Amino acid sequence: MEQGDIVADPDGHRATTVEQGRFCMARCTCGWRGPARRARSLARTDAEGHVVGGRPDHLRQND
Ligand SMILES: [Zn+2]
Numbered sequence: 001m002e003q004g005d006i007v008a009d010p011d012g013h014r015a016t017t018v019e020q021g022r023f024c025m026a027r028c029t030c031g032w033r034g035p036a037r038r039a040r041s042l043a044r045t046d047a048e049g050h051v052v053g054g055r056p057d058h059l060r061q062n063d
Contacts, residue, residue, distance in 0.1 A: 005044045007051045015047035026050065 004017035004024075015028040017040050026034035026047035034046030 007047045017043040
């Protein structure tokens with residue numbers, strides 16, 4: 001079974017890429033989902049963008 005890429009950060013976000021039909025999207029353990037992409041590489045970029053930076057303040061738990 002293919003897992004997809006995982007991007008994790010110290011705050012506990014673990015983003016993976018999941019395939020949905022012909023598309024691929026990023027999904028995180030916090031409930032966030034990225035837009036549907038035609039390429040996994042783009043979905044992975046979305047995942048990295050979510051985990052590394054730009055996540056909404058309401059998702060921050062350590063402040
Ligand atoms: Zn997240």
